[in-house]
Amino acid sequence: MEPTNEQDPSYYHQVVDCQWACPAHTNVPGYIRLIAQGRFDDAYMLNRESNVFPGILGRTCDRPCEPACRRERVDGNPVAICRLKRVAADLKGDITDRLPVIPSEKNGKRVACIGAGPSSLTVANDLLPLGYSVTMFEQFDRPGGLMRTNIPEFRLPDSVLDSETQVILDMGVDVRYNAKITSLKTLLDEGFDAVFVGVGAPRGKELDLPGRHDEVESHIYIGIDWLESVAFGHVTEIGKRVLIIGVGNTAMDCCRSSKRLGGADIKVMARRPREFFKASPWELEDAEEEGVDIVVNHAPKRFVVEDGRLVGMEFDVLEWDEGAKKSTTLSTVTIPCDDVILAIGQENAFPWIERDLGLEFGEWDMPVVDKVTHQSTRPDVFFGGDAAWGPQNIIWAVAHGHQAAISIHNHCNDVPLDERLPMGMNLVSQKMGMSEWSYHNDYNPSPRQKMTHVELTKRFASLDLEVELGFSAEQTAREVQRCLNCDVQTAFKAPLCIECDACIDICPVRCLTITSNGEEADLRDRLSTPSANLHQALFISAPLPQTGRVMVKDENVCVHCGLCAERCPTAAWDMELFDLQIPYARSANFVRIPVRSGAPTESARS
Amino acid sequence: MPSITKPLIPLAPLPKNDLGLTIRDYEGAMSTLCAGCGHDSVTAAIVQTFWELSTPPRNIAKLSGIGCSSKTPTYFVRGAHGFNSAHGRMVPIATGANAANRELTYIGISGDGDSLSIGLGHLMHGIRRNVKMVYIIENNGVYGLTKGQMSASADIGSRPKKGEANLLAPIDPITLGLTLGATFLARSFSGDKEQLVPILKAAVAHNGFALIDVISPCVTFNDHEGSTKSYKFMREHEVKEVQTDFVPVRTEIRAKIPADGATEVTMHDGSVVRFRSVPTGYDPHDRLKVEEYIRDRQGRGEIVTGLLYVDETVKEVHELNGTPAKGLNKVPFAQLCPGSAELAAMQQDFR
Numbered sequence: 001m002e003p004t005n006e007q008d009p010s011y012y013h014q015v016v017d018c019q020w021a022c023p024a025h026t027n028v029p030g031y032i033r034l035i036a037q038g039r040f041d042d043a044y045m046l047n048r049e050s051n052v053f054p055g056i057l058g059r060t061c062d063r064p065c066e067p068a069c070r071r072e073r074v075d076g077n078p079v080a081i082c083r084l085k086r087v088a089a090d091l092k093g094d095i096t097d098r099l100p101v102i103p104s105e106k107n108g109k110r111v112a113c114i115g116a117g118p119s120s121l122t123v124a125n126d127l128l129p130l131g132y133s134v135t136m137f138e139q140f141d142r143p144g145g146l147m148r149t150n151i152p153e154f155r156l157p158d159s160v161l162d163s164e165t166q167v168i169l170d171m172g173v174d175v176r177y178n179a180k181i182t183s184l185k186t187l188l189d190e191g192f193d194a195v196f197v198g199v200g201a202p203r204g205k206e207l208d209l210p211g212r213h214d215e216v217e218s219h220i221y222i223g224i225d226w227l228e229s230v231a232f233g234h235v236t237e238i239g240k241r242v243l244i245i246g247v248g249n250t251a252m253d254c255c256r257s258s259k260r261l262g263g264a265d266i267k268v269m270a271r272r273p274r275e276f277f278k279a280s281p282w283e284l285e286d287a288e289e290e291g292v293d294i295v296v297n298h299a300p301k302r303f304v305v306e307d308g309r310l311v312g313m314e315f316d317v318l319e320w321d322e323g324a325k326k327s328t329t330l331s332t333v334t335i336p337c338d339d340v341i342l343a344i345g346q347e348n349a350f351p352w353i354e355r356d357l358g359l360e361f362g363e364w365d366m367p368v369v370d371k372v373t374h375q376s377t378r379p380d381v382f383f384g385g386d387a388a389w390g391p392q393n394i395i396w397a398v399a400h401g402h403q404a405a406i407s408i409h410n411h412c413n414d415v416p417l418d419e420r421l422p423m424g425m426n427l428v429s430q431k432m433g434m435s436e437w438s439y440h441n442d443y444n445p446s447p448r449q450k451m452t453h454v455e456l457t458k459r460f461a462s463l464d465l466e467v468e469l470g471f472s473a474e475q476t477a478r479e480v481q482r483c484l485n486c487d488v489q490t491a492f493k494a495p496l497c498i499e500c501d502a503c504i505d506i507c508p509v510r511c512l513t514i515t516s517n518g519e520e521a522d523l524r525d526r527l528s529t530p531s532a533n534l535h536q537a538l539f540i541s542a543p544l545p546q547t548g549r550v551m552v553k554d555e556n557v558c559v560h561c562g563l564c565a566e567r568c569p570t571a572a573w574d575m576e577l578f579d580l581q582i583p584y585a586r587s588a589n590f591v592r593i594p595v596r597s598g599a600p601t602e603s604a605r606s
Numbered sequence: 607m608p609s610i611t612k613p614l615i616p617l618a619p620l621p622k623n624d625l626g627l628t629i630r631d632y633e634g635a636m637s638t639l640c641a642g643c644g645h646d647s648v649t650a651a652i653v654q655t656f657w658e659l660s661t662p663p664r665n666i667a668k669l670s671g672i673g674c675s676s677k678t679p680t681y682f683v684r685g686a687h688g689f690n691s692a693h694g695r696m697v698p699i700a701t702g703a704n705a706a707n708r709e710l711t712y713i714g715i716s717g718d719g720d721s722l723s724i725g726l727g728h729l730m731h732g733i734r735r736n737v738k739m740v741y742i743i744e745n746n747g748v749y750g751l752t753k754g755q756m757s758a759s760a761d762i763g764s765r766p767k768k769g770e771a772n773l774l775a776p777i778d779p780i781t782l783g784l785t786l787g788a789t790f791l792a793r794s795f796s797g798d799k800e801q802l803v804p805i806l807k808a809a810v811a812h813n814g815f816a817l818i819d820v821i822s823p824c825v826t827f828n829d830h831e832g833s834t835k836s837y838k839f840m841r842e843h844e845v846k847e848v849q850t851d852f853v854p855v856r857t858e859i860r861a862k863i864p865a866d867g868a869t870e871v872t873m874h875d876g877s878v879v880r881f882r883s884v885p886t887g888y889d890p891h892d893r894l895k896v897e898e899y900i901r902d903r904q905g906r907g908e909i910v911t912g913l914l915y916v917d918e919t920v921k922e923v924h925e926l927n928g929t930p931a932k933g934l935n936k937v938p939f940a941q942l943c944p945g946s947a948e949l950a951a952m953q954q955d956f957r
Contacts, residue, residue, distance in 0.1 A: 074617055075617060437609075441609075445613075498642070498825075498837045499797055500796075500797060500823070501646075501799070505649070546837065546841045557615065563612060569642025570642070
């Protein structure tokens with residue numbers, strides 16, 4: 001194999017599994033160390049730099065980082081990354097003076113953001129400090145978009161949502177509430193330099209089965225519309241027996257909201273077996289804890305409506321083959337109910353975009369949007385969040401917002417959109433002295449800390465009672481030490497190696513090998529511990545000076561304890577902090593954004 | 607010296623041996639030797655050897671004298687018996703322990719100071735008597751624990767880190783052993799576990815005194831330019847013409863013996879040491895030929911490694927002495943110590 005190119009930031013980036021998996025590339029180990037030091041403001045700001053909404057995401061993120069976490073491969077349970085993010089947000093002080101100074105003199109460019117959800121807010125967050133004038137159009141009377149309408153308050157309190165959206169609006173967004181855009185043409189005619197479409201995927205999928213339209217008074221609801229009505233207080237009660245059709249995260253929010261609005265017997269009806277559910281495992285757990293029944297292998301067949309009143313729903317009971325591809329119907333059952341909520345997905349809808357504006361639509365009537373630049377086929381219109389390529393989650397919307405902001409900045413300055421700065425990195429030795437490192441390198445065997453919830457007897461009293469209580473100080477102290485500091489990289493300098501084997505002998509997971517070079521499959525076979533995980537890279541050194549063999553490191557289960565570097569007599573191994581330099585709109589022409597406190601740093605670093 | 611202990615990682619996929627133990631179960635305390643010390647690699651080779659042989663830790667006895675090398679028994683097989691003797695006095699302890707319990711595997715770790723200076727007399731008699739034990743000399747040519755004076759194994763012209771080059775002829779434990787009637791002589795290098803581990807396995811199987819001279823560089827006081835016991839010097843001057851494989855007892859021997867006359871030696875316990883390659887005319891049973899070969903290579907500035915001499919026909923000390931085969935610890939106390947009346951009767955015989 002060729003020697004690994006450690007100059008390429010993506011090599012070390014991939015070693016930091018959480019940061020690699022996060023669409024916004026949040027510096028997770030960095031902020032966890034800051035929490036460990038009690039520097040909550042710094043931890044919050046480090047988060048905010050990449051994911052903009054730490055308090056919101058600390059409660060609602062889909063957590064792509066956690067299944068990726070190295071700790072899962074080490075003791076079976078990932079670090080509770082999301083919960084720790086919330087700790088930083090809950091315990092932070094006043095961060096106002098760390099926010100960017102907004103230039104009083106504008107740059108003369110006007111940007112319109114349609115929708116006041118996470119992607120639009122991120123665009124505003126990135127562009128306002130550069131002197132842009134941002135006008136935001138929101139159909140409701142409050143900001144937040146889907147975070148407001150589709151996430152119930154018992155999961156995300158309004159106070160958290162308000163404060164984090166307000167921070168951005170206070171940067172000087174000209175926000176227009178109750179201003180639903182009904183024609184893109186009219187908006188374009190106002191002469192904006194760029195328009196960002198961040199309207200989400202606002203249409204819940206319909207289930208057109210017999211009986212759907214036979215009711216006099218409707219007791220069949222579309223999930224996201226119903227949640228929206230609950231959020232705005234238009235719906236305050238529901239029947240005793242509720243069926244939720246579908247088993248995604250929206251279904252989980254619907255069933256748990258129903259429980260708080262008077263529902264007693266609530267069933268979530270799933271077509272397929274449990275392992276094929278779309279809902280996040282923790283949301284399923286929380287719903288089941290609240291006494292919601294999850295019924296598998298039931299395919300909806302018919303709404304049973306008698307005398308214009310919904311009385312139940314008919315299902316085919318299915319049996320699936322392995323892999324749940326094909327099913328056979330075993331029987332048909334009718335389950336009585338008072339209300340049905342349809343939560344079988346949502347889709348995009350752009351009836352307000354005229355088709356003669358030079359904005360091309362492709363498959364499934366979706367606009368054609370460039371995957372990197374977020375630009376549509378009309379150069380001044382950009383898409384992001386769920387509006388771009390269909391429903392994902394908040395953290396993706398934020399990542400889209402950052403990229404779209406770079407594109408808009410380029411577009412407004414006549415810079416080609418593909419002139420985008422690459423990722424950069426800093427590597428800094430963490431050696432402080434003999435066997436002394438600037439990070440906590442001892443492996444801590446603590447188990448994953450369990451989130452405490454409000455007692456079940458008190459939980460349903462009101463819709464806005466937040467269920468998760470957050471980590472206690474003790475839980476936080478234990479959980480932060482579970483992080484393996486994957487960003488403290490084992491950096492190897494082949495010319496210094498004397499091949500004494502000290503690192504190989506001391507490695508607790510036997511991830512190092514000195515051997516003759518070969519093809520990857522052959523090398524993987526000859527490792528100290530033959531490698532089972534092909535998703536994790538092998539580090540291959542340059543030929544070693546004394547024998548010409550190579551140092552091979554299997555990145556799979558390295559716990560970053562630094563013992564190789566402690567035992568290395570020549571400092572060929574060193575533990576170096578990897579700091580990923582993520583380009584944002586402000587990085588494009590090396591603009592240094594002053595912060596309100598006057599401190600010169602752009603962001604907090606550990 | 608590491609600041610933390612080597613952590614146990616629950617899901618690290620470690621294979622298990624016949625006893626269901628992982629290699630981590632054969633480790634000892636954290637080493638307090640200098641980072642990069644060759645002795646730590648020898649320790650790792652011993653750990654690997656006993657793990658691969660599936661030796662129950664309780665059946666191992668670790669012995670040592672004084673010195674950096676003699677600290678190392680602490681760092682392997684924490685479940686084994688152990689005895690740190692006085693400087694250079696490991697052989698008498700091993701001889702006595704062997705008489706008391708014949709079922710243990712005795713492994714002694716010594717250094718060039720412990721064995722070739724203060725303990726040389728005991729080493730020579732251990733060889734002569736053929737005490738059943740594995741005797742490892744972790745040979746770095748320097749007194750590391752007293753800050754780097756040249757030892758008795760330092761070569762003529764070898765330079766210490768500070769001061770004058772050595773002018774005295776070295777004691778070579780292998781040629782010394784050949785003249786004293788040693789039954790198992792090997793030399794290896796701490797930086798080459800592929801060679802060292804099979805030699806260690808053969809040594810454990812040997813019925814007698816198995817002497818292994820392991821060149822084990824002192825990374826602090828003897829790993830510089832001008833040293834003849836550095837990692838670099840060893841890699842440039844090591845000759846590995848004598849190559850052996852160790853075939854455990856339970857393995858069916860299928861491989862063909864190569865045509866160039868390679869020899870097989872069946873060990874006391876039924877395992878086999880197979881000489882994969884030897885130089886032309888070399889016979890690992892012929893003392894004279896072996897010594898001639900080693901001295902010839904030494905004259906050319908080369909260091910020969912491998913299992914160099916083996917004789918499995920000589921009895922070990924307790925067989926020769928007729929010590930009870932089951933070991934003195936199994937002899938009933940009344941018989942072992944029959945009392946003053948018996949003593950008086952016995953003394954009467956000599957009057």
